[in-house]
Each structure stands twice: as structure tokens, then as C-alpha cells.
Amino acid sequence: MIKFQNVTKIYLENTIALEDLSFKINEKEFVSIVGKSGAGKTTLLKLLLAQEKPTRGRVFFDNQDVHKIRPEKLPELRRRIGSIFQDYKLLASKTCYENIAYVMEVLGKSNQEIEKDVPKILEIVGLTERAQNFPAELSAGERQRVAIARALIHRPDVILADEPTGNLDPYNTSEIIHLLLKINTLGTIVVLATHNKEIVNSLGKRVITLGQGKIIRDQEKGRFIL
Amino acid sequence: MLVSIKRIIRWGWQGLFRDGGAATATVFIMVLTISLITSIFLLKEASSFLISSIQEKVDISVYFKENSTEQEILNIQEELSKIPEVQNVKYVSQEQALQDFIQRHKEDPVLMRSLEEVGRNPFLASLNIRASDPTQYEAVSDFLDNSLFGYLIEKVDYHQRKPVIEKIFSLTANLEKSGIVFSVLLVFLSFLVVFNTIRLIIMKGQEEIQIQRLVGASNWFIRGPFLFQGTIFGILSALISLLIFTFVCWFFGSQISILFPELDMWTYFLSNIWTIFLIQLLTGIGLGVVSSLMAIRKYLEI
Structure with a gap:
């Protein structure tokens, strides 16, 4: 489903974010990407979302080279991926409800479906009361939960989660991880980039460890070892 | 959609x-x-x-010799009116020219005294021509210079006014x-x-x-x-x-x-x-x- 083939990403001369990276992620897999800050986790997710271009190598999604997709066709790829960004990337001018509904509107879902699904996901992430608030009026943890709700709402084929629990308390953290696991059992690929040792160790799923832009370890049922 | x-x-x-x-x-x-x-x-x-x-304020005048008759001048006026570039032709008789002069300069004793000294009407009858477009004055002036009734014409003041017309x-x-x-x-x-x-x-x-x-x-x-x-x-x-x-x-x-x-x-x-x-x-x-x-x-x- 997802394939990185000899991917190298160099930002400026001497700043190598990723170096000759090759791996595959199969359907229904749950993969954690771990590594120190600056190990290249976020870059890896950005390459998959075609937010950045690799310096060398190719990235495939469903046998299609992501970076050969014409700009006007990119939205089709991105609609199949639900992204939870480290900096949330919420639309500041829209309320919580509208931020989540926007993804469904973009997909052309009917108003009835939107009115049915959005309150449901807001309840799951515990933000029913905050539906009409703007992102600036929310705490970091609440924003993170809106971002999660937005990534899940349209049942994408893949979820890319970049530090989704970074600002959450232990209770919310385990709730969100449960949610991601549940979605994964329904057939969605989950790619989780995280620092959180406890989460990774408790998952018992595949772990890819990055160090200085290279894959140090790639283990089925892996553990968080740097 | x-x-x-x-x-x-x-x-x-x-x-x-x-x-x-x-x-x-x-x-x-x-x-x-x-x-x-x-x-x-x-x-x-x-x-x-x-x-x-x-542009409407611009015109040229044709002055006729003293011996030309009013009928001759009116005939020329009619001829000129037929030219498409000419918008308007106005006849000013000798008497009219004198009255206009007196009207304009009655406050100026020197001019009035000189007029008295001349003892007769020194003004010439004229036709005042207005063209529809200032660029046409040259053509009207050429027409007058080369016309059959050229012998009646004393002068056309286009050449005098040419610089002013062109400047405007x-x-x-x-x-x-x-x-x-x-x-x-x-x-x-x-x-x-x-x-x-x-x-x-x-x-x-x-x-x-x-x-x-x-x-x-x-x-x-x-x-x-x-x-x-x-x-x-x-x-x-x-x-x-x-x-x-x-x-x-x-x-x-x-x-x-x-x-x-x-x-x-x-x-x-x-x-x-x-x-x-x-x-x-x-x-x-x-x-x-x-x-x-x-x-x-x-x-x-x-």
C-alpha cells in the first residue's frame, strides 16, 4: 500500500533529513515511527502527503508515485489520508464544528451525513461543549482532539499521526490510542510518529526506529529503543 | 455541484x-x-x-477690395457655404465693421481721434469663416487664394493668424x-x-x-x-x-x-x-x- 524506495531528503547542503530510506507498509498495518527529535519522522510523513518532494528516491501510495501526481489531482490522494499534524493545522477562522465538517464538505458529503457524523465524533473526542468555539479559544489538548476528530471523520484509508498525544493528559492519551487501534481493526492503516515510550511499548505493533535520517531498526512487535 | x-x-x-x-x-x-x-x-x-x-473661437476673415459690391460678396458667401469643411460664413459690411470698431474702442480717445482724422470709413467688407475642424483652415485659405473671384480679395488673414490657430x-x-x-x-x-x-x-x-x-x-x-x-x-x-x-x-x-x-x-x-x-x-x-x-x-x- 505504502512504499518508500531509496528515499533521500536533503534540506540545505549538509542537512540530511532522510538518507536512502526503504520500507513498505501493508494494508491494515499499525506502524509506529520512533526516533529522537530531528530524526526525520515528520519529514517522512510530509513526503507521503506530497507536502515535500524527496531529493532522491520515490514514494508510492497504492502503486502510484506520489510525487508524479499532477497538482490538480493531489486533493484526491489527500482525501484518502487523514492527517493529525504536530501543530494541529486547524482553520483559525472556522469553529471546531466547521473545521471537522469542512473535510466532509470537501468530499461532497450531504448535509444530513455531516449533521449526523460531526456531533458523533465530537462526542467521541469529548468536545461536544466546544463545538462552536474557535481554535484560538481552546487549550492545546482540545485543539489536538479537534485535529484528531478531523482526521478520523471521513474514514480515510490511512491515518498519519504526528505526535497526536503530545499535549494530552494520560487519560486522554490512552483514549486516543484506543481510538486509533479501533480504527486500525476496521482496516485503516495507522502511521504513528511519537516520542512516547509507554505508548509504543504497550501497543505491541510494528516499530520503525529512525536515527539521523536512517532506519536503525524495523521490528514486528517492536519496542521503543533509541 | x-x-x-x-x-x-x-x-x-x-x-x-x-x-x-x-x-x-x-x-x-x-x-x-x-x-x-x-x-x-x-x-x-x-x-x-x-x-x-x-476651437469654436477660432476663425479666419477674408477682406474684400473697396470696389467690390455687396452682391459679389454675398455670392462668394454662398459659394463658401457649399464647402463641406466650412461650418459657418458671416458677412460683415463696411458699415458694420466701422460700428464694431467704434463699439470696441469708444473708450480710447487716441484711436477715435485718428478715425476722425481719416475722415472716411477705412474698413473693408469681410466674410468671417468658421471651419468645422481647425485643421481645415489651411484648405479653406488655399481655396480662397486660388479661386475665380481672387481679384476681389484684398487679403485673407489666415496667414497672419496661422501661428495662433496652429498653437490652439x-x-x-x-x-x-x-x-x-x-x-x-x-x-x-x-x-x-x-x-x-x-x-x-x-x-x-x-x-x-x-x-x-x-x-x-x-x-x-x-x-x-x-x-x-x-x-x-x-x-x-x-x-x-x-x-x-x-x-x-x-x-x-x-x-x-x-x-x-x-x-x-x-x-x-x-x-x-x-x-x-x-x-x-x-x-x-x-x-x-x-x-x-x-x-x-x-x-x-x-
Whole structure:
């Protein structure tokens, strides 16, 4: 489903974010990407979302080279991926409800479906009361939960989660991880980039460890070892 | 499709109200630009009126020898009237010329005394010719010089007046030309100001545009609300400008009429109100839409 083939990403001369990276992620897999800050986790997710271009190598999604997709066709790829960004990337001018509904509107879902699904996901992430608030009026943890709700709402084929629990308390953290696991059992690929040792160790799923832009370890049922 | 259009309009509408400050600033700048273009349209009318009234003051006179009879001169007048370039030919008899002179210089004792000393009417009968276009005087003058009745003519004062006529002609032509250059320059500058204002406002929303791209919105979904807003800005600015000009023309029209009785700005404005509104509307919507499109373009590359 997802394939990185000899991917190298160099930002400026001497700043190598990723170096000759090759791996595959199969359907229904749950993969954690771990590594120190600056190990290249976020870059890896950005390459998959075609937010950045690799310096060398190719990235495939469903046998299609992501970076050969014409700009006007990119939205089709991105609609199949639900992204939870480290900096949330919420639309500041829209309320919580509208931020989540926007993804469904973009997909052309009917108003009835939107009115049915959005309150449901807001309840799951515990933000029913905050539906009409703007992102600036929310705490970091609440924003993170809106971002999660937005990534899940349209049942994408893949979820890319970049530090989704970074600002959450232990209770919310385990709730969100449960949610991601549940979605994964329904057939969605989950790619989780995280620092959180406890989460990774408790998952018992595949772990890819990055160090200085290279894959140090790639283990089925892996553990968080740097 | 219909659902998408409805959503785009709703987002655009929401944006207008949620960022009222930016909307007000844009409309204000657009009203200035539209007003400038409307002024150019109205000034064009006023200046062409002024130019034609200057040109109307230009004429040439043909003086006839003392022995020519009135009938001969009237025949020539008839001949001249047949030339298409000639707009108007006026006969001034010897007696009339004398009366005009006395009327004009009755306050000047030296001139009056010299006239008395001459003892007779020293003035010649003449035809005063006005051409429809100042460039035609040369042709009229040539026609007179080479005509059959040339023997009756004492002199044609075209050659004397030639420099003045040519100066007026080149002045009015230059006035028109520099007016066009100046207007084009002003319009260009004001377009730049509007474009930059809209660009700054959209730049503020740059991050949102990129987020919209990342969650899979197509480019038309992103552009749509901005285009809708651009159209609304255009319509609103055109309406405000129309109101301003209705007031200005009504208020100042009568004052201008005191200076130039034949120039009635208010009537001119009323009889052209639809053309003016169309110009304002097209300028407003065109500016709003084109500026938005150009400003968003570079943020859609992610």
C-alpha cells in the first residue's frame, strides 16, 4: 500500500533529513515511527502527503508515485489520508464544528451525513461543549482532539499521526490510542510518529526506529529503543 | 455541484463577516479606485466640452477690395457655404465693421481721434469663416487664394493668424493626449493599490489556504470563497461610488453651470447613469476577482 524506495531528503547542503530510506507498509498495518527529535519522522510523513518532494528516491501510495501526481489531482490522494499534524493545522477562522465538517464538505458529503457524523465524533473526542468555539479559544489538548476528530471523520484509508498525544493528559492519551487501534481493526492503516515510550511499548505493533535520517531498526512487535 | 456552490458561497459570506476589518479596508480602497475611474469618465466629457469651446473661437476673415459690391460678396458667401469643411460664413459690411470698431474702442480717445482724422470709413467688407475642424483652415485659405473671384480679395488673414490657430490646435491635441496618458497612469497605479491590499489580506490567510490543500480541498473549493468575496466587494464598492457621484454631480453641477453655462454635469450624469454604473460595476468586480485570483495562485502550490 505504502512504499518508500531509496528515499533521500536533503534540506540545505549538509542537512540530511532522510538518507536512502526503504520500507513498505501493508494494508491494515499499525506502524509506529520512533526516533529522537530531528530524526526525520515528520519529514517522512510530509513526503507521503506530497507536502515535500524527496531529493532522491520515490514514494508510492497504492502503486502510484506520489510525487508524479499532477497538482490538480493531489486533493484526491489527500482525501484518502487523514492527517493529525504536530501543530494541529486547524482553520483559525472556522469553529471546531466547521473545521471537522469542512473535510466532509470537501468530499461532497450531504448535509444530513455531516449533521449526523460531526456531533458523533465530537462526542467521541469529548468536545461536544466546544463545538462552536474557535481554535484560538481552546487549550492545546482540545485543539489536538479537534485535529484528531478531523482526521478520523471521513474514514480515510490511512491515518498519519504526528505526535497526536503530545499535549494530552494520560487519560486522554490512552483514549486516543484506543481510538486509533479501533480504527486500525476496521482496516485503516495507522502511521504513528511519537516520542512516547509507554505508548509504543504497550501497543505491541510494528516499530520503525529512525536515527539521523536512517532506519536503525524495523521490528514486528517492536519496542521503543533509541 | 449545486451543493458545492452553496458551500462556497456560505464560506465566502462567513469570511466577510468574520473579518469585517479587512472587508471594510478593501471596500474603501476599491471605492477610491472606482471613483477615480468615474471621475476620468466625467472629466473626459468636461474637457472635450472645453476643447470644443476653445476651437469654436477660432476663425479666419477674408477682406474684400473697396470696389467690390455687396452682391459679389454675398455670392462668394454662398459659394463658401457649399464647402463641406466650412461650418459657418458671416458677412460683415463696411458699415458694420466701422460700428464694431467704434463699439470696441469708444473708450480710447487716441484711436477715435485718428478715425476722425481719416475722415472716411477705412474698413473693408469681410466674410468671417468658421471651419468645422481647425485643421481645415489651411484648405479653406488655399481655396480662397486660388479661386475665380481672387481679384476681389484684398487679403485673407489666415496667414497672419496661422501661428495662433496652429498653437490652439496643438494645445488641444496635446491636452487630449496627455489627459489619456495621465488617466491610464492613474488607473494603473490605483489597480496596483487595490491588488496589493487584497494580496495582503489573502497573505494573512496563507496558512489557511495551505491547510485546506493538505486536507484535500480542490483549488476551486479554496478559490471559490475568495472570488465570491471579490464579487461582493466589487458590487458594494460600485454602489457606494454611485451614491457618492450622484451627490457630487447634483451638488456641484449647478456651481459648474455658473462658470460654463453650456456644461450641465447633472443632466449629463443622469443621462449616462447606467453607463457610469456599468463601468463602476465592471471595474469593481473585475478588480476584486482578478486580484483575488492572482493573490491566491502562489499559495496553491503546496
